[in-house]
Structure formats: C-alpha cells, structure tokens
Amino acid sequence: MTYYFIIGTTFLVSVIVNTILKNKFREYSKFYLHSYMSGKEVAEKMLTDNRITDVNVLSVEGDMTDYYNPLNKTINLSEKVYNGRNAAAVAVAAHECGHALQHKLGYNLLKIRNHLVPLLNYSSTFTNLAIISGLTIFYNSGGKDSLILKLGIGLFFLVVLFSFITLPIEFDASNRALTWMRNKNIVNYQEYNKAKESLNWAAMTYVVSALGSLAQLIYFLSFFTNASKKNEQL
Known part of the structure; x- marks a missing residue:
C-alpha cells in the first residue's frame, strides 16, 4: 500500500508540475521577444x-x-522551441546549449552521468525483476535469504544516484543559459524573469523525479529494518 502511495503521489505531483510548465509556455508564447529571435x-x-x-x-x-545529444553533438529542439520567438522557447534552447557548453568544458558531473547511462541501460531490465523476485524469496525465507533483493536495491540505487546527479547538471545549464541571455541582451528584464521562471518549472520535473526515486529506495530499504525488528521480537 505504501509503495502505491509513493508512486501515486509522485505521478500526481509530476502531472501538476508538467501542467503548470505547459501553461507557462502557452502563456509566454503570446509575447514576442524584443529581439525577435527564435529558439534556433x-x-x-x-x-x-x-x-x-x-x-x-x-x-x-x-x-x-x-535535449542535447553528446554522442552525435546535436541540440534537438521541439518545433515550438525551434521556431518560437518568446522567452520560454529561447530559454529552453539556451539551456540545451548550456549542456553543450558543459560537454566542451568537461563538466565533471556530466562525465559521471554519461558513464552511468550505459550501465543503467544494461541493468534497467533486471532491476524490477530482481526486486520483485527478491521480495518474494525474502518473505518466503523469513528474511534470511536477501541476496537477490539486495542486488535489486543496489541496481535501483544507481537510478536514484543518476536522478540526483542530474539535478545540479540541469541547474548549472540553466544558470549558464540565463547569464548568457542577460549579458548578450537576448532578453530584457521582463523577458528574463519569464525565461527564469520557465526553466525553474522545467527543473522541478527533475526534482520531483529524484525525490520520488529516493522515496522508493527508502521504502525498499525499510524491508530490512522491519525484518530485523520482527526477528528481535521472536
């Protein structure tokens, strides 16, 4: 029951944040930049x-x-961002360029995350299977056989680690984008605030995902705590 509550709450908050983000984009798309530049x-x-x-x-x-693809070195922009001439569109475009700049400068956290990607891609198939089968074996053995469950939780820990490493990467890319736009007069004062707000709400999607993953990890670890308490009572 607790697990479904965590998943449901994370999903609900994620939907709310995404809805607000889309509304912001819709609202700001009505106002052209003073520079009239497109996201491209x-x-x-x-x-x-x-x-x-x-x-x-x-x-x-x-x-x-x-998104920015470091493998083929491309900035991939959705049509609304690519052609958009508003604060939200150019903020997203500049944000993705922020990732390209991180790549050029050898930003350490980006390097770590890029190294985690193939590992996560390889292990994603086994993570849920290991946790589900591990829980079954764990309970049937009265908490004595926990090897597979520990393996599954270990793999899931990589997901959580990836989520939290992503946060400073995203915030750094946004800061680079906003600083550059302000210094180059791409946006005026009012447009700057709109661009910043758009990127903040976009970042919130990553925050919600990271916190949701952490809550799941804590829930999985609680099985060992509960099992230890039961064994102590016996």
Missing part, C-alpha cells in the same frame, strides 16, 4: 559565442522533447 537562432548564437563549432541545431517532433 538563439541556440546557434550561444554556440558561436562560446566557440562551439561542432554542434548542430536540429528540429524534432513532439512537445517538450528538447
């Missing part, structure tokens, strides 16, 4: 200003599907 143009200028010449800016389908 802002991204290309930020890359040029930071002497990044080997990264291409592409348009991709979908809504809020923006």
Whole structure:
C-alpha cells in the first residue's frame, strides 16, 4: 500500500508540475521577444559565442522533447522551441546549449552521468525483476535469504544516484543559459524573469523525479529494518 502511495503521489505531483510548465509556455508564447529571435537562432548564437563549432541545431517532433545529444553533438529542439520567438522557447534552447557548453568544458558531473547511462541501460531490465523476485524469496525465507533483493536495491540505487546527479547538471545549464541571455541582451528584464521562471518549472520535473526515486529506495530499504525488528521480537 505504501509503495502505491509513493508512486501515486509522485505521478500526481509530476502531472501538476508538467501542467503548470505547459501553461507557462502557452502563456509566454503570446509575447514576442524584443529581439525577435527564435529558439534556433538563439541556440546557434550561444554556440558561436562560446566557440562551439561542432554542434548542430536540429528540429524534432513532439512537445517538450528538447535535449542535447553528446554522442552525435546535436541540440534537438521541439518545433515550438525551434521556431518560437518568446522567452520560454529561447530559454529552453539556451539551456540545451548550456549542456553543450558543459560537454566542451568537461563538466565533471556530466562525465559521471554519461558513464552511468550505459550501465543503467544494461541493468534497467533486471532491476524490477530482481526486486520483485527478491521480495518474494525474502518473505518466503523469513528474511534470511536477501541476496537477490539486495542486488535489486543496489541496481535501483544507481537510478536514484543518476536522478540526483542530474539535478545540479540541469541547474548549472540553466544558470549558464540565463547569464548568457542577460549579458548578450537576448532578453530584457521582463523577458528574463519569464525565461527564469520557465526553466525553474522545467527543473522541478527533475526534482520531483529524484525525490520520488529516493522515496522508493527508502521504502525498499525499510524491508530490512522491519525484518530485523520482527526477528528481535521472536
């Protein structure tokens, strides 16, 4: 019951945050930038200003599907961001360029996260299976056989670690984007506040995900605590 409460609460908060984020984008899309630059143009200028010449800016389908791909060095912007000429669109475009700048500068946390990606991709198939089967064996053995459960929790710990490493990476990329936009007069004072608010709400999606993963990890670890208490009472 507790597990479903954690999952349900995380999902509900995530939906609320995403709804607010989409509403902000919808609201800000009605107001053009004083510079009238598009997300594509802002991204290309930020890359040029930071002497990044080997990264291409592409348009991709979908809504809020923006990301930087370090493997093929591309800034992938959703159509609304790519063509958008508002504070929210250019903020997202600059944010993704912030990741490209991190990559160029060898940002340590980004290196760590990139090393975790293949490991997580490989282990994701086994994580849930190990936890479910591990719990079954754990309970049937009266808490004595916990090897598989520990393996599953260990794999899930990597998910939690990945989520929390992602947070400072995202905040740093946003700070780089906002600083550059302000210094280059891409946005005026009012537009800057809108851009900052948009990126803050976007960051909240990562915060909710990280806290939800941490809550699940604590829940899984509680099985060992509860089992120890039961054994002490016997």
